[in-house]
Amino acid sequence: MSSNVKSPAPSQDLSGVVDVEQAEAALVEHYPRLVRLAYLILPPSLGRNRRVLTAHALTQRALPRSRRPGDAEGIPVQRSGDGRNGDPGYAYVRQRVVGTALDAGLPLKRKAWPKRSQLPPLLPQVWGLRLFPRSGGADELALDQRLSVLSGPARAAYVLRGLERLPDSDVRKVLAAAGVDEPGDALAEAEDVDASAYDLLRSPEFDPCSLQARPTDLMRRRQHMKAAGVALAAALVCGALLGLPGDGWGPDGAAAPAYAQNPAGQAALDPGQLTKVAAGAWKRSARADFSVWPARGALTDDDALLRRALAVWARPGESVQVSATTGTAAGAPPGPAQLLFAGEVDAARVVLLYDGLRIVRYAEPKEGTGGAALDFARVDGATSTEAGAVVVNRVDGNVRYLTAPWVGGVGVRDLLKPDNGPDALKRDGDGVTEPFASPAQAQTCTSWNALQLRDDTGVNRLSTDLGELVPAHLTAGRPQAPREASAADWSSTACSLTAARSNGVRSVNSWQYARQALPEANGSAAWLCTRADTWRGDGGRALAQFQTAGAAAVAAKAEDSAACGARKPSVLAGVRWKSRGGNWYLLGGGSRDIVSVRAAGGSPTPGNTLAAPLERGARAGLTGRLADGSKVSTLR
Numbered sequence: 001m002s003s004n005v006k007s008p009a010p011s012q013d014l015s016g017v018v019d020v021e022q023a024e025a026a027l028v029e030h031y032p033r034l035v036r037l038a039y040l041i042l043p044p045s046l047g048r049n050r051r052v053l054t055a056h057a058l059t060q061r062a063l064p065r066s067r068r069p070g071d072a073e074g075i076p077v078q079r080s081g082d083g084r085n086g087d088p089g090y091a092y093v094r095q096r097v098v099g100t101a102l103d104a105g106l107p108l109k110r111k112a113w114p115k116r117s118q119l120p121p122l123l124p125q126v127w128g129l130r131l132f133p134r135s136g137g138a139d140e141l142a143l144d145q146r147l148s149v150l151s152g153p154a155r156a157a158y159v160l161r162g163l164e165r166l167p168d169s170d171v172r173k174v175l176a177a178a179g180v181d182e183p184g185d186a187l188a189e190a191e192d193v194d195a196s197a198y199d200l201l202r203s204p205e206f207d208p209c210s211l212q213a214r215p216t217d218l219m220r221r222r223q224h225m226k227a228a229g230v231a232l233a234a235a236l237v238c239g240a241l242l243g244l245p246g247d248g249w250g251p252d253g254a255a256a257p258a259y260a261q262n263p264a265g266q267a268a269l270d271p272g273q274l275t276k277v278a279a280g281a282w283k284r285s286a287r288a289d290f291s292v293w294p295a296r297g298a299l300t301d302d303d304a305l306l307r308r309a310l311a312v313w314a315r316p317g318e319s320v321q322v323s324a325t326t327g328t329a330a331g332a333p334p335g336p337a338q339l340l341f342a343g344e345v346d347a348a349r350v351v352l353l354y355d356g357l358r359i360v361r362y363a364e365p366k367e368g369t370g371g372a373a374l375d376f377a378r379v380d381g382a383t384s385t386e387a388g389a390v391v392v393n394r395v396d397g398n399v400r401y402l403t404a405p406w407v408g409g410v411g412v413r414d415l416l417k418p419d420n421g422p423d424a425l426k427r428d429g430d431g432v433t434e435p436f437a438s439p440a441q442a443q444t445c446t447s448w449n450a451l452q453l454r455d456d457t458g459v460n461r462l463s464t465d466l467g468e469l470v471p472a473h474l475t476a477g478r479p480q481a482p483r484e485a486s487a488a489d490w491s492s493t494a495c496s497l498t499a500a501r502s503n504g505v506r507s508v509n510s511w512q513y514a515r516q517a518l519p520e521a522n523g524s525a526a527w528l529c530t531r532a533d534t535w536r537g538d539g540g541r542a543l544a545q546f547q548t549a550g551a552a553a554v555a556a557k558a559e560d561s562a563a564c565g566a567r568k569p570s571v572l573a574g575v576r577w578k579s580r581g582g583n584w585y586l587l588g589g590g591s592r593d594i595v596s597v598r599a600a601g602g603s604p605t606p607g608n609t610l611a612a613p614l615e616r617g618a619r620a621g622l623t624g625r626l627a628d629g630s631k632v633s634t635l636r
Helices: 020-029 031-041 048-060 088-104 138-148 152-162 168-177 183-190 195-202 218-243 263-268 303-314 494-500
Strands: 129-133 211-215 321-324 338-345 348-354 358-365 373-378 389-395 398-403 409-414 449-454 460-464 472-476 505-517 524-534 541-547 552-559 572-578 584-590 594-599 609-613 622-626 631-633
Touching: 020 031, 020 088, 031 048, 031 088, 031 152, 031 195, 048 088, 048 129, 088 152, 088 168, 138 195, 152 168, 152 183, 152 195, 168 183, 263 303, 303 338, 303 348, 303 358, 338 389, 338 398, 348 389, 358 389, 494 505, 494 524, 494 541, 505 584, 505 609, 524 584, 541 572, 552 572, 572 622, 584 594, 584 622, 594 609
Parallel strands: 321 373, 472 505
Antiparallel strands: 129 211, 338 348, 348 358, 358 373, 389 398, 409 449, 449 460, 460 472, 505 524, 524 541, 541 552, 572 584, 584 609, 594 622, 622 631
């Protein structure tokens, strides 16, 4: 399969002109999208920092060099595959971005003069910092890995299909104009990556305009510039002191000099300062959360391992794979942390730490020095239920947990088979479970495993792996007073949990808020609402489902909404439904506090459900009313 890229001929499939001002307007309007396009096409081997800077540089250089009217009447533009709403200016700029991004991925040759896009960008430049997009979840990481093994043209074909939504005919023309020898081969190679992952191309993992910053190698910089830095700092301090009035403040007030080392920051790097809770402390404590977990594992006294974990936490290197749940800071520890676990699990040495706000997992291979990982998860305000388990390792789609000291029994249940009892899960002496299949990265939903923990009071509590360090607690019932869920509560809605993956989810509640008899004696239907709340507070997701004896459908969903939650329990959703007799109806279901439901253009129907005849293809809105007269709109 050929993946060679050549410079496009100026006349290849070009049949029009676009003026410079039009191209510039398109670039300014769609700049974030064009930078994302360049970032996704660039080879991941460049590293995330250089990919970000190169993507911005290529996009900013997409306009022609000259703006003088006398140089040309316009810019040639490929007519097929025009971009945003057929804008030829956008199509021209996109073509330039695709072509230069493909050129940037070509290997340098000794006898050939390098193209400008193959060299590190002159602008923009950032000194002393590494910039990279926000870390995504397991799905985004898997997609990035699959894209990395594609050739440049195949990667461009996949991105043009998924991000730009271009048909294959237009993708062929864009690739041909970018200099790809065999666009058909590139499209065929792109088929190796699942098209169901197209929506992930719009995730923050691949957004080079929303960035995180980390320092470069501070130790090496300090070694190179130590003498000059000390001399300069001393001169600045002396100058500041000489320039101060007798009793005045400096610009930084009573702060120490900028080169002074913070005692708390230094203590945070010392393994001897780690807090190690005694084994029975949780029994005497008024609290039941991560702060009373004892230090467990065979390597809790391995100072060399703990020192490496703390150093990587404070300043992760380029080779460290860092991930953080949404809304979780990935910065250095504010002071000495608490050690939860240090030991060997499968083929890795794992350290779990807690700083009062976050759980931090450090893992390194038992053999070799590459492949270290650092994961962050926010857990502030965790209850005894939410502090029941932490992921200690994942291998080949399986997961192991470290359980809380108050957990008396552990099992795993398939939520899709509620009649089956839990399978007992063995634990070692430190509380680490044996591995079991996790649903976090499953591509299909033929089963959904949940972790069942029995606490010291004998209550069984369910939680499930959504791709993060702490499993999400599963509950059921009215949002104002949810109860512990059973497998039966989730048997019909477990597959909807895929929508809550990798979002920093704290708990998920399933609530059957209404039932209604179907028209024409077609049986009955249930209305359910599934709500996922996050550790950070915002970003909650609600999903309304309509279920009959033989089918289920998502009726509505809302992002970052309080609907169907404790603060705003009212919920209303509707669907178009076809009876067995071939007649169409508008069905609506609302929570019990809704006293009437009205279809657009119709009269209010008393109660919290509605079944109104509907012409085929027609659409109608729904509104509800509470007892106090206030309006309730459908979930959106």
